[in-house]
Amino acid sequence: MYLERAEEEDKRMVESWKGDADGILVFTGLFSATVATFIGISYQNLTPNSQDTSAFYLAHVYQLYAASSSETPSLPFPPALSDPSTFSPSASVVWVNTLWFLSLVVSLACALLATLLQQWARRYLRVTRPRYSPHRRARIRAYFAEGVERLRLPWVVEALPGLLHTSVFLFFAGL
Numbered sequence: 001m002y003l004e005r006a007e008e009e010d011k012r013m014v015e016s017w018k019g020d021a022d023g024i025l026v027f028t029g030l031f032s033a034t035v036a037t038f039i040g041i042s043y044q045n046l047t048p049n050s051q052d053t054s055a056f057y058l059a060h061v062y063q064l065y066a067a068s069s070s071e072t073p074s075l076p077f078p079p080a081l082s083d084p085s086t087f088s089p090s091a092s093v094v095w096v097n098t099l100w101f102l103s104l105v106v107s108l109a110c111a112l113l114a115t116l117l118q119q120w121a122r123r124y125l126r127v128t129r130p131r132y133s134p135h136r137r138a139r140i141r142a143y144f145a146e147g148v149e150r151l152r153l154p155w156v157v158e159a160l161p162g163l164l165h166t167s168v169f170l171f172f173a174g175l
Contacts, residue, residue: 003134006141010128014121017157021114021121024160028111031164035104035171042097048087056081099174106167110160117157124148 059081128141148154 017121021118024114032107045093046089048084053084096174103167103170110163
């Protein structure tokens with residue numbers, strides 16, 4: 001009687017965890033792809049524009065060449081070109097990228113935890129299934145059930161959506 005109820009409870013618990021993890025993995029995959037796309041676009045603002053850098057150095061090469069040959073008149077250096085070695089990204093660009101990178105890291109950590117949860121749930125069912133005598137199965141099930149409580153797995157399962165919400169919040173804060 002104990003084993004039948006324990007099996008029902010275990011199946012219900014594991015199916016609930018698997019369902020939660022499946023939903024989290026789908027959302028996390030789509031969300032991480034979106035955040036990575038935004039990061040790919042905004043990350044370029046952390047470095048100087050390569051066209052401006054090329055124009056700056058070409059203008060310097062031209063001035064050196066023009067100065068070495070006195071026969072050709074020298075054109076004035078364009079004032080709009082700034083020295084790329086003095087480039088510094090704005091604080092807002094740094095903050096946005098920081099928030100989005102944190103969002104991506106938290107989202108991927110959430111996906112990792114959801115995957116580990118799925119693996120653990122499959123293993124839990126496989127180990128506690130009937131292969132032994134009823135007495136031994138009851139002891140194995142009690143041992144694993146105690147481990148579930150000791151590792152606070154129900155709390156971890158409940159915390160995963162909170163982590164995902166944190167990731168979404170970080171992303172929107174960066175917008």
